[in-house]
Amino acid sequence: MKKPLLLGVLLAVASLAQAQQRTAFEPGNVWPDNHGTHLNAHGAGALYDHGRYYLFGEHKIAGRAGNSAQVGVHCYSSKDLYNWQDEGIALAVAPAGSGSEIEKGCVLERPKVVFNKKTGQYVMWFHLELKGQGYAAARTAVAVSSKATGPYRYVRSYRPGAGQWPLGYQEGWKQPQPGEAALKWWTPEWRTAVAQGLFVRRDFDKGQMARDMTIFVDDDGKAYHVASSEENLTLHLAELTDDYQGFTGKWATIAPAGHNEAPALCKRGGKYYLITSGCTGWAPNAARSFVASFIWGPWQQLGNPATGADADSTYHSQSTYILPVAGKKDAFIFMADRWTPSNPIDGGYIWLPLSFEGDQPRLRWADRWTLGVFDQPKSGAAQ
Ligand code: GAL
Numbered sequence: 001m002k003k004p005l006l007l008g009v010l011l012a013v014a015s016l017a018q019a020q021q022r023t024a025f026e027p028g029n030v031w032p033d034n035h036g037t038h039l040n041a042h043g044a045g046a047l048y049d050h051g052r053y054y055l056f057g058e059h060k061i062a063g064r065a066g067n068s069a070q071v072g073v074h075c076y077s078s079k080d081l082y083n084w085q086d087e088g089i090a091l092a093v094a095p096a097g098s099g100s101e102i103e104k105g106c107v108l109e110r111p112k113v114v115f116n117k118k119t120g121q122y123v124m125w126f127h128l129e130l131k132g133q134g135y136a137a138a139r140t141a142v143a144v145s146s147k148a149t150g151p152y153r154y155v156r157s158y159r160p161g162a163g164q165w166p167l168g169y170q171e172g173w174k175q176p177q178p179g180e181a182a183l184k185w186w187t188p189e190w191r192t193a194v195a196q197g198l199f200v201r202r203d204f205d206k207g208q209m210a211r212d213m214t215i216f217v218d219d220d221g222k223a224y225h226v227a228s229s230e231e232n233l234t235l236h237l238a239e240l241t242d243d244y245q246g247f248t249g250k251w252a253t254i255a256p257a258g259h260n261e262a263p264a265l266c267k268r269g270g271k272y273y274l275i276t277s278g279c280t281g282w283a284p285n286a287a288r289s290f291v292a293s294f295i296w297g298p299w300q301q302l303g304n305p306a307t308g309a310d311a312d313s314t315y316h317s318q319s320t321y322i323l324p325v326a327g328k329k330d331a332f333i334f335m336a337d338r339w340t341p342s343n344p345i346d347g348g349y350i351w352l353p354l355s356f357e358g359d360q361p362r363l364r365w366a367d368r369w370t371l372g373v374f375d376q377p378k379s380g381a382a383q
Contacts, residue, residue, distance in 0.1 A: 022082040024370045027315070027350045028338060033076060034085045040074045042337055042347045045112035045214070045321045047122075047148065053078045053326075054148045056090060056111045056124065060344035067344050068131075069093050069108035073124065075149050081325075081333070081371065090150030091124060091143050101141065102154050105131040108141075110320060112215040113148070114223060116244045122148050123244040125215050125225065128157050138209035140227055142245050159207025160225065160238045160247050166200065167252040167296060173197035191233075195257040199230035208236055208251075214321065215240075216265040216295075224295060226254070226263045232279045233257050237295065254299045260288060266322040266354070268330050273361050275305055275334065275354075277318045282339040284313040291359045305334075305354070305361040315365055317350040330356075331374035334363055 020032070031039045041057025048054075059074040060066040075090035093108065094100030102108060107129035115122055121144045128141040141157035165174065173196050180198055183190040190198075203209060213227035223240040225247070230236075235258070238251035254260075260276035267273070272292045278285040287306055292299040306314050317336035325331035331353075338348035353373045355362045 024082065024368045025351050025366075026368050027352060027366065028348045031084075031349055034083070037086070038345075039076060039084060039349065040345065041076060042339075042344065043110040043320050044335060044337075044349075045110070046323045046335070047113045047115065048324075048326045049115055049122075049148050051079065052148075053081055053323075054087070054113065055084060056113050057320075058109055058111065059089060060347060062343055062345045064342065064344075067107075067341055068105050069102070070104055073108070073111045073126070073150075073152070077149065087149040090145070091126075091152040091154070094154075100154070101128065101130060101139075101157050103131055107135065110213055112213070112321070114215050114217050114244060115148070116223075117221060119243050121146060121243070122150075122152070124152050125213065127211055127213050127227070135211065138211050138229075140210035140213055140225065144245065155245060158210070158247065159203070160210055160227070161203075161236065161249070161251050162205065162207035164249045164251065165204075166236070167250065169197065169200070174201065176201060191257045194230060194233050199233065200253075203230075210236070212261040212263060214263050214265055215244075216267075218267065218295065224265075226265060226274070228261045228263065228279075232261055233259055235260050235263055235274075235276070237297075252296050254297065255290065255301060258288075258301070262319040264319045264322045264334070266324060266332050268332070268356065271359065272299075273322075273356075273359075274299065275319050275322065275361060277314065282341040284316050284318055284338075286312045287314045287319060287363075289361045302360050306363045308365050310365065311363075314363075315350055315352075317348075322354060325371060325374060328371070328374045331371070 040059050044057030055076040059071040061070050072089045072093045073091040075087040076084040078084045093104045096104040109127040111126040113124045124143045128139045130137040139157040142155045143152035145152040209229045210227040217223045223244045225238045234256045235254040239248045261279050262277040264275045274290040276288045286304045289302040289305045290299045317338045319336045321335040323333040334352050334354040336350040340346040
C-alpha cells in the first residue's frame with residue numbers, strides 16, 4: 001500500500017512543479033523561484049557561464065532595516081531565464097561588530113559578477129557603504145570565488161582614481177578655481193564648476209566617489225567599471241586590471257554634471273550603449289541613454305529609451321543591468337528594479353526586451369513576453 005501512495009504523492013508534486021514551470025517574462029509580477037519564493041535579487045546583474053545564467057542581487061529583508069545589508073548577495077541559476085533555481089547566498093555579510101567593511105548593516109548594492117579567463121576566478125563588484133556612515137563612504141568593492149555560485153571571499157574596497165586625472169582633463173582644471181568654494185549647490189555656475197572638475201580636484205588624493213555601478217567586459221577581454229561619482233553628478237568609466245580585481249588608473253568621465261545613476265551598458269554592432277536613470281533616490285524617474293563608438297567616448301546623449309504609458313518613470317523602475325541573451329544576435333534584456341523601500345523584500349523586477357531604432361535604444365512595456373521576440377527580424381517589439 002505504501003509504495004503506490006508515495007508514488008502518487010511524488011507524481012502530484014512533480015506535476016505541480018511542472019505546472020509551475022514558467023514560459024514567459026511577466027514584468028512587475030511576483031517571480032517565484034524553484035521553492036515558490038519571490039526572487040530576492042535586487043539591483044541585480046547576470047552572468048552567462050557554461051550554458052547557465054546566474055543572477056546575483058541584493059538579498060533584502062522585510063521592513064526598513066532591509067535597506068541595508070542584513071544577509072548578503074543572493075544567487076540564482078537558470079537555463080532558460082524564466083525559471084530560477086535558488087543557489088543561496090553567494091557573498092555573506094560578516095557578523096555585526098566584526099569590524100569587517102562588509103559587516104551586517106553596511107550598504108551593499110548592485111552586485112555584478114564577471115568571469116576572468118586568465119585567473120579562472122569569478123569576480124564580484126558591488127557598491128559599498130560602510131556601516132553607520134549613510135552613503136558618505138561611496139566605495140566600490142570586490143570579492144572573488146572559484147565557483148560562479150560562490151562562496152565569494154571579500155577582497156577589498158576602493159575609491160577609484162586616486163592620484164590620477166581622467167583622460168582629456170584640462171591642465172587648467174588641476175588647480176582650485178577662484179571662488180569655487182563659495183558656489184551655491186545646484187546653481188548653473190556650480191554645475192559648470194562640477195563639469196570642470198570641482199569634485200575631481202576635491203577627491204584627487206583620496207580617490208573618486210563610487211556609488212551606483214556596473215561592470216562591462218568588452219570583446220577583447222578588457223573589463224570596465226562604470227560608477228556614479230562626484231556626488232552622483234558625473235559617471236566615471238575606469239579600466240580594470242587584467243585580473244579584474246583592481247584599477248589600472250586609466251579612467252574617463254561620462255556626461256560631466258549630467259546627474260546620472262544606475263548605469264547599464266551593452267555593445268551592439270561595434271557601438272557602446274549606456275542606459276542610466278536620473279537621481280531621485282528610491283523613487284523612479286525617466287531613463288536616459290547614450291551611445292559611443294569607442295568606450296572612452298565621446299559619449300553622445302540620446303533620449304529616454306522608454307516609450308508609451310509610464311515612460312516618464314521607466315514603468316516605475318530603475319535600470320540595473322543589460323543582459324545579452326546567449327546564442328541570439330543583438331538580443332538584450334533590460335533589467336530594472338521597482339524599489340519598495342518601506343518593505344524592500346517586496347521589490348519587483350522589470351525585465352523588458354531592448355530594441356533599437358537606429359542608434360536609439362527602445363523599451364516598450366509588455367505584460368508578458370518571451371525570448372521569441374528576438375527571433376522576429378527587426379521587430380524587437382514585445383509579443
Ligand atoms: C538609488 C540607487 C539605489 C540606492 C538608492 C538609495 O538612487 O540607485 O541603488 O542607492 O538610491 O537611496
